[in-house]
Amino acid sequence: MEKDAVTGTATTGHEWDGLKELNTPLPRWWLYTFYVTIVFAVVWVALYPALPIWGATGITGWTARGALPAEMERARAANAPIMARINAATLPEIMADPAMRAHAMAGGRAAFAANCTGCHGAGGQGAPGGFPNLADDDWIWGGSLAAIHETIAAGIRNDENPDARNSLMPRFVADGLLTPAEAGDVTEFVLSLTRRATNTAAAERGATLFETNCASCHGDRGEGNRDVGAPRLNDAIWLYGGDRAAIMRSVALGRGGVMPPWSGRLDPAVIKMLAVYIHALGGGEAE
Amino acid sequence: MDGSFGIRDAALYADHQKVYPRSVRGPIRRIKWAVLGLCLAVYYLLPWLRWDRGAGAPNQAVLLDIQNARLFFFWIELWPQEVYYLTGLLVLGAVGLFAVSSLYGRLWCGFACPQTVWTDLFMQVERWIQGDRTQRMRLDAAPWTARKFGQKAATHAAWITIALLTGGAWIFYFGDAPRTLVDIVTGQASLTIYGFIALFAGTTYLLAGFAREQVCTYMCPWPRFQAAMLDEHSMIVAYRGWRGEPRGKARIEGTGDCVDCRACVHVCPTGIDIREGTQLQCIGCGLCIDACDDIMQRLGRPTKLIAFDSSDNLDASGAAVCAMPAGAVRHAPGMAARAPRRLLRPRTMVYASVFSAVALVMVVAFALRHDVTLTALRDRAPLYVRLADGGIRNTYTLRIGEKGRAPVSYALALDAPANLRLSVAGQPAVDAAGHPLLAARADGIAEWRVFVVAPPGVSLGASTPVSFRLLDASGRQVAREGSIFVAPGG
Known part of the structure; x- marks a missing residue:
């Protein structure tokens, strides 16, 4: 093999205009690291979901989606003691206990975001057309903790819950009651x-x-x-x-807004947390 | 030397040549040992220093409690929100480094940098086990025998022990040192701790045992741009060529003071020849000065052929020598101090004023620092709430940060125009002046929902500035936070 006179490095034999290309090998540590990464990649592809074939799972069968239930279960287990306490407590007891109240505020906020904001808005500000503002001091069915709790649990003018809050504003003109x-x-x-x-x-x-x-x-x-x-x-x-x-x-x-009952849809403890959270939005009234 | 005044044809690639620095004695070496001892003592012992902060607070003088988000430094406790003090400290460190470099060259690199300190320590261990430069060179060249294997194994075992202690000591800054030590030794510590010990031990072993001067030459960015901090008045480790050249044997007539013994090259930890002029690889440790002084004393010649000198003075001495008649004694007294030292120069003054300004800002900010902080977050959904009586209500979340560790409440006062009324969710008790009393959370942040109502009939613009004030029991304001009150148009 031909060696370059100045550097002592082997040449590739390629020559352009009298310049010869040197064949400078990669440093060994670099090369070995490169090989290690190749081996690592092969092992990784075998173990974990990497290829979109065969159900896209590796030998271990691990998937991010598959790991989610376990993670959710861990979170539920971590919250279980305080949730059990909230479940067993009355609303005044929750308000009187700082730990339960703090958990109810945080949990209520999350439950509100997931279930209530569609109609009542992110901050409970309501929406025109019959979706009441929950942060003001005007309540149609009552603004005490107990009243808020009952409204959430039973809902308003629905056929699902026999205890639903119910009333009828007549259609005075349409039904000929008034001209x-x-x-x-x-x-x-x-x-x-x-x-x-x-x-x-x-x-x-x-x-x-x-x-x-x-x-x-x-x-x-x-x-x-x-x-x-x-x-x-x-x-x-x-x-x-x-x-x-x-x-x-x-x-x-006439008018007649409806609201679904949430008992049966949400845990009793979650409904209590929602009541505590909504009561604290600004309009909550004493019992 | 090829006679090209130190400029040599630099090859683009060079294989790494292992450096075998020879041991050296002298004043600079003694200073380096002292600095090394001080730095290592501070590093290893600081986490063990106790500081009484009362019950419930950690009693470690320096503790970076990442888990609880608290930084303790003697009497100072910092919260994550105050990370700007750390920023200020880093700015001070950088500007201080610039200032020192422009005055005295690479003192940091040569004496105090951890890379220098640990490399020095590792080299000393190597010297104790394998002997000095010549023995080590001979040992490396020799075939593998049981004795060579034993010496090499002992060296690496000692290095790894030091590296593990180094990595271990780092962990103590992040948790209670005595408890962490017990945890580590008994195998109770977390995998993270063992992982970090391995990481720091590994890097120490690699950087101080093998990479050494290559870290300074190739990895560290500081030598690359520190030349911008230096000028012709900065002190550098310099060979006084005007006195040493032409170098040659002591008994040959007409030669300079340099006898070309290469002592300066042999002691250099980065393996360079300082006689080729100042260069990137030189970390300014000054060991060549000790080595050369030793030779000069033995020859009965004046010392400081290599010295901390400025290139301005070097040029002036060189010019003076050229103007002297041939045969004059070059090392006559006064020859080495031809240009006065200039400490006050535009760059040093700029560095000094930036340093002073940042230090002043930090001291003032620290003096005005409160143990109570208040933030007010206004609800944005909804922007405001119309009440049944036509009034307008805004809702705020107040966060009271309390650095104290005793339970305490503060009275909340509202500074706002136009009869705006203040109330607090949960109806806390009020003080004599009618201000609601908000309980703070000791060593934590308490959150309160606060309502401000504009009664009906009060006409306000779309946005009215308001501010919340926290008052202590004596009525003194301890924190204040501004916000706005939003109403439906003015």
């Missing part, structure tokens, strides 16, 4: 409850109609009734919009 003109007078009266009426005569006519048709549920002055889920009409919060057209539509065609 459209009378419904307009009632709307004018409802607006007057928040000092927004523009037609005093219509509002006065509406007052009489309100007393006969609406006051039994919504109260004489529109203060609402949580026992039947009749919203307050004399405050700044409107579930379906508070302008004249929206109120007119509510009177004429």
Whole structure:
């Protein structure tokens, strides 16, 4: 083999314009490391899922998806003691115990994100069209821990749970209970409850109609009734919009939002944690 | 020497030549031993130093408690949020290194760098077992015998022991040292600990036993750009060619002071010839100065043929020699100090002022550091909540960081215009002034949900600045955090 005179290194024998290419071998440590990586790769491909054939599993049968249940089970086992305590405790007991309360807040937040945000928003802020804000201080069915818990567990106006909160806002115009003109007078009266009426005569006519048709549920002055889920009409919060057209539509065609029952869907302990979390969003009331 | 003034045709590739440094005695070697002893003592003993911080707190003076996210350094306790003190320390270290380099050259490399310290230690062990330079060269060239095998095995066994102790000592900085030691010895320590010990022991063995000067020459980035810190006034290890050349045997007439004994080359830990001028490989350890001084003293000539000198002074001495008549005694007194030392130069002043500024910022920041921190995170979903009476509510999550270890509560006060009302979830007790009392978590962070309400009729812009203040029992403000109050348009 020909050797380069200057460096003493063997040449490849290739020559361009009088320049000969040197054949400089890789350092041995480098080469051996390279071989080790090849062996490592072969072993790896044999043991672990690497090729998209034969079910894409290696000899060990290990997959990331397969490892997930075990990991979930570990997390569940780690939480089991505190979850058992929450399961056995009443809501006031959970509130009185810092450890249970902290766990309920964290677990409630996670359960809320997974189950409730679709309708009630990420921070419980609700959405227009009948999805109430859970962070404000206006509650249709009650804002105490117990009331919130019952609403979550049984749901509202559903056929699944016999204990579901139930009530019916009649379709006053559609069912012929009021004429459209009378419904307009009632709307004018409802607006007057928040000092927004523009037609005093219509509002006065509406007052009489309100007393006969609406006051039994919504109260004489529109203060609402949580026992039947009749919203307050004399405050700044409107579930379906508070302008004249929206109120007119509510009177004429009725309203009736639904919510699924969560008992049976979620663990009893998770429902308790949700109640604690929602109660703490800002509007929670004392028992 | 090929007569080309030290410039040689550098080959692009060079096989590694093993360096066999000879032992040397002298003042610089003594300083190096002292620095080595000090550095190793600090490294090995620091984790064992105790510091009483009271009950419930670790009593180790220097502890990097990664698991609990606390850094302890004597009386200082740092939380992860305060990692900027570490950043400041690193900036100080870098600028300090620049300043020292521009004044005195590679003092760090030659004396205090762990690579230098451990390499020195490993070389000394090698010397004790295998003998000095000549014996070691002869031993390596000799065929394998039982004696050679025994010497080599003993050397490596000693190196590995030191390496394991080095790796082990590192672990003690990250956990309670006495307990960790018991755990390690009894096999109770975690796999992570054994893994890190193996890692640091392995790198120590490799870098101080084998790679040695190659770390400084090829791996370390610092020698590559430290030339930018040096100028003609910086001290470097320099051969005074004006006095030494032409080198030759002592008895030959007309030669310089250098007798070409190669003592400077034989003691060099990086295996270079300092007489070829300052070069990348030189770590500035000055051992060649000790070696040369020894020879000069034996010959009855003045010492410091190799010395810490500036290239400016070197040039001035060289020029003075050229101007002298032939035959004059070159090592006449005063010849070696022709240019005055200039410590105050633009670059040293810049380094010094940057160093002082950063140090000042750190000291001031540390002096103003609070043991209580407050952060306020405003709820963004929803931005605000309209209440039944028409009022507007904003919700905040307050986090109170309490570095103390005693249970304590702070009164929360709100600085805000327009009668904004403050309330706290969970209705905590209030103090005499009506401020809610928020319990802090000792050595931890307590979280509180806080509500601010603008009553109906209060007209606010879309965003109103507010701030929360924490007051201690005497009414003194201990923390303050600004935020905004968002309302539906102004």
